[in-house]
Amino acid sequence: MRARVFVTLKPSVFDPQGTTVAEALHTLGYTAVRDVRQGKYFELEIDARSADEARRVAGEAAEKLLANPVIESYRIEIETTPAEKVAR
Amino acid sequence: MKFAVVVFPGSNCDHDAYHAVAHVLGQDAAFVWHKDTSLAGADVVILPGGFAHGDYLRTGAIARFSPIMQEVRRFADAGGPVLGICNGFQVLLEAGLLPGAMLRNRGVQFQCEYVFVKVEQIDTPFTLACRPGQVLKVPIAHGEGNYFAEPDVVERLEQNRQVIFRYTTADGSPTADANPNGSVHNIAGLCSEGRNVVGLMPHPERACEVALGSADGLVVLESAVRSVTQGAFAAAR
Numbered sequence: 001m002r003a004r005v006f007v008t009l010k011p012s013v014f015d016p017q018g019t020t021v022a023e024a025l026h027t028l029g030y031t032a033v034r035d036v037r038q039g040k041y042f043e044l045e046i047d048a049r050s051a052d053e054a055r056r057v058a059g060e061a062a063e064k065l066l067a068n069p070v071i072e073s074y075r076i077e078i079e080t081t082p083a084e085k086v087a088r
Numbered sequence: 089m090k091f092a093v094v095v096f097p098g099s100n101c102d103h104d105a106y107h108a109v110a111h112v113l114g115q116d117a118a119f120v121w122h123k124d125t126s127l128a129g130a131d132v133v134i135l136p137g138g139f140a141h142g143d144y145l146r147t148g149a150i151a152r153f154s155p156i157m158q159e160v161r162r163f164a165d166a167g168g169p170v171l172g173i174c175n176g177f178q179v180l181l182e183a184g185l186l187p188g189a190m191l192r193n194r195g196v197q198f199q200c201e202y203v204f205v206k207v208e209q210i211d212t213p214f215t216l217a218c219r220p221g222q223v224l225k226v227p228i229a230h231g232e233g234n235y236f237a238e239p240d241v242v243e244r245l246e247q248n249r250q251v252i253f254r255y256t257t258a259d260g261s262p263t264a265d266a267n268p269n270g271s272v273h274n275i276a277g278l279c280s281e282g283r284n285v286v287g288l289m290p291h292p293e294r295a296c297e298v299a300l301g302s303a304d305g306l307v308v309l310e311s312a313v314r315s316v317t318q319g320a321f322a323a324a325r
Contacts, residue, residue, distance in 0.1 A: 009191075012238070013191065013236060014191065014194075014236075014270070015191075016191065016192045016193065016194050016195070016196050016234065016270070017192050017196060020196045065145070065149065065153075066145070068146055068149070068182065068189055070181075070187075070188060070189040070236075070237070070238075071189045071191065071236060
């Protein structure tokens, strides 16, 4: 099963990289882009019997390592392959 | 007395720290590999600057899980003096031995320059020999030294006098212009609640000889020697 983990800075945390990217986009003429927040994206291939189990493993991984809870929050999406759907 | 300098894959100021301690101060020093499980009987532990594990994921995020860090934590919990310099400070933050986190510098540039920092408190093992309010000229070299903590945490740090070093002008004013990276409250260095764990972004170990541009950093390491020889800070064994 595949877990997608999106890690982003909390809204209260200033994002110097996102701000710099936004400024570059404005320079390119994309004035409609009001703000940019930069984050990280992980794909975890997980041997799990259920989506719930995969979500639990991905959640622990995010809590312990992938995200720093002081400055970041995370969101998880679970994707099952067609074969896994049949097997269930 | 003996210093342990922890070496992570990617540490690059380990030899600077060793040189300052062993050759400038004449103390015993030993490198300790990150996979070791013993601090070799050291009285003081230094986590040096560099790019441990390539700064992958986040600065210090992988180094926190190195085997030696369990022993560093035990040493710190027992009251032993631990100094995290630059990347070492970032490791201490990720390990939760100090509160807060580092963000990319506000200007998104890697800042490599001399700065002035004011010694805010002298009751730590690494500022014991300083004058109160002493201003040190020391170099910084980092891309992620923009210290962040939630406002309630920063307030607690200030109340507990845990802010040890602050970026200032040469005469000790903590102005916005003197802040090289956007750190909240111009924070350049902190100590733990027990005061024995200290982390700072500037490099005192690179400013220990006048020939290298400044010897202002030496007092930080001299403080460690004095605190151990006076018995002010030592790990319970």
